[in-house]
Amino acid sequence: MQKIKTLLENFNVLYIEDYKKTWVKTKLSSADDLLEVAKALKENGLRTIATVSPTDFIAENVIEMNYFFEDLTTNRNCWLKCDVPRELDECRIESLTPLFKGAEWHEREAFSMFGVKFLNHPDLRPIIVSQDFYDKTPFRKDFDWDAHDANTVENMQKIVDSFKDEEDENDKGIDANSSETVLNWGPTHPASGPIRLKVHCDGEDVIGVDPDIGFVWRALEHLVTKKDFIGAIVAVERLCFMDNINSMTGYAQAVEEIAGVEITEFAKWMRVLLGEVSRISSHAMGMAGFYNALGLHTVFMWNMDVREYFLDFLESYSGARIATAAVEPGGVRYGLQQNMLDELQLALDKFDATKGSIKEIFINNPTMKTRASKQGFISANDVEDYSLCGVVARASGVKIDVRIDEPYAAYSQIKMDYVTQKDGSAKDRLVNLFEELEQSIEIIKQAKKRIEEKIASGEFDPTKDHMVKVPKKLPKGEAISRVEWSRGEVLMHLVTEEKGTSPYRLKMKAPSFNHTMMLDKLLAGQTLSDIPLVFGSLYICQGDLDR
């Protein structure tokens, strides 16, 4: 840490300060230094960039750029800021993509949403937004959404026209006598979900893949600014419905940090308990998605059978099975009753009863192994270069897990270790997924035991302790909060105004965005049959891909 600080002192900075245990926060006085600083940080081991997040300060007439650099091996991180002018013509900054491959799509996103131009970016096309938002800046504070929505017909026409142009464009530049063609894999494809991969292929051989994303763009990051701090959780949890609890935990922690509120021990344990149940519900779907991509639906059905019991628990706790809205700033929404824990016990028993056969038939499946252990290799080096995280990173042998690296909620009191594999093939990611399921069960058992003990001893009052008051108006401030979401690290960057009643800016860095970036690299030179396998193994959810 000290090394990073001394290094930063060589540059023209406004301040350098410690933030939390693992972060150094700094602001450059001039955006021109950015490239030099980034280069120096990279040489110092901070090889990963989590995300690029612009904040539009309309009153000061600047756009503040936030860069989050991470070192996955030693867990030293740097939060770097710099200002760029707000005027569209001058709103430009040096691109970091040549140094950090993982920044490519994040910079494209900043370009599409805020109109920040990145110099020397290899491929600065708009991403996520549909064609009617091209050359507009939807996330800036002065963007007129009503005016945009008033022209619905013209907007639709723009999208239609651009698709037609693209159809004409596709076959241009391709030799008419060759067997080369452009094949759409999605968005209405049986296995794709709402994402489109433009697959350039020669017969069965894939030449390149160009992902087109944004089909479920709900502008969540804009939506939260229209809601109050409590109401924002329903937008945050829709990052992906499969694991909604952990994303809400991340948001709630950021709000609590700005408000200066410390939640109760009981609420911390409840966040662990609920979060792991939610992780199980997501991982079960992830395994199912992997096998669905291989044309085998039995795993899906068998996992759903188990998952229902865990959803029963969530339902008994919050009244909803999927979109629970159960975590909010200040703790967890409801108290705990014994019958809820009984439901949870049923689920744990069900998992233990079925895991043997699922492991034997589907994790050790010889046919799956012949295919998946030879496909989709991601090296530990790639993980750092492309900022991958979660299951994908751990399957490549990289030991990262926010629950251990930067413990939140009650994770510091949990006994757990990194679950990793060696090779980083598609098979390893499936195996890792299953082993993490088992790990989550272990964590739930620990948390449940602890909660039951403390309730019995009278330390926890499950009907009152779940919530502390968080003021409705927050002071001016900003915070970042990281959680280990089921797909990997989610980084929430929250900015508030003085006496603000709603978030001024919330950036949600979600893992699938980086994982989708890998598709071209993993699939070029493979065959069409490998597309669903690799796609399924990356555990991508379009919800957090588009946000």
Next chain:
Amino acid sequence: MEMIFNIVVFPGILYVLLWTVGLFWFFRKYMAALHKRVGPSFNGPAGSYQTLFDLSKLLTKESITPDGVNPHLFSLMPILAVIIAILPTALVPWTANTTVVASEYGLLGLVVLIGVEPFLLFLTGFGSNNKYSFLGGIRVLTQMISMETSFFLAALSPALLFGTLSLGSIVEQSSWLSFLILLPGFALYFVALLGLLDQPPFNIPDAEQEIVYGFYTEYSGTNYFLLKLAEFAEFMAVFAGAATLFLGGYKGAFFDGFSFLFAKMLLVAMFMMTIRAATPRITMKQMLSFSWTYLVPLSLLNVAWIMFAKIFLLGALS
């Protein structure tokens, strides 16, 4: 009169329709049990009307012919596919004395008619003017070429053993001993059958996660119904072939009859469905190398084994 009965009722169109509806329902129910689901349960006893409704719905829906295809060829293919798929039923000895065409060369006819079917499916894909269908068509052809060699060699092993191509006399001559001798042949026949019928792990031609629905993609309504009918009629021909050639056809315990043949066919179907529920798809490359490095050489070895058994085992007994 008997001719008309054969064509319209048994073992002709009505029988095939009934088989299709019944087997479709059976597949759904059996698969549901393996999936820990209920399966169709609302319409009729145990949901048995559901398939009937589904198929009649397909029949009444509009058949869409895509732009840029030859409409006659496009609609002719499904009809041809059905006819070719139903024809083998005439050659199968359903009981000791109901064989419509009791030919000396029944086995040859059965094998050829089964082997022609993938060509028609290839043409449906080829004539659809759709990238997915086209890829599906090519996949059908590739799979057919690699799988049919071993299918034919395996199907001909009873003929070698008994010295006849007549299906009727193959069934008559079969015994427990011949069943054991033909066991490796049956295993090869079964593996090749999975490839021929596009069943997992060889469901490569209509791999929906890769190429949507392969050669089926552009077909809808009646045309799709006809293609599905052809697929199930093909199931019947191949299962009946398996039962007749290797499992002793209509012969049974205590008495002989059609019910035994039917039970044997269902047994093969259940085995196929169980594999379907537990095995993911393999790739084209894997299928090709599996077929040419293992399946075809083993089929040739099987022929040698049959000759050996015929001379030294059966020859020694007689």
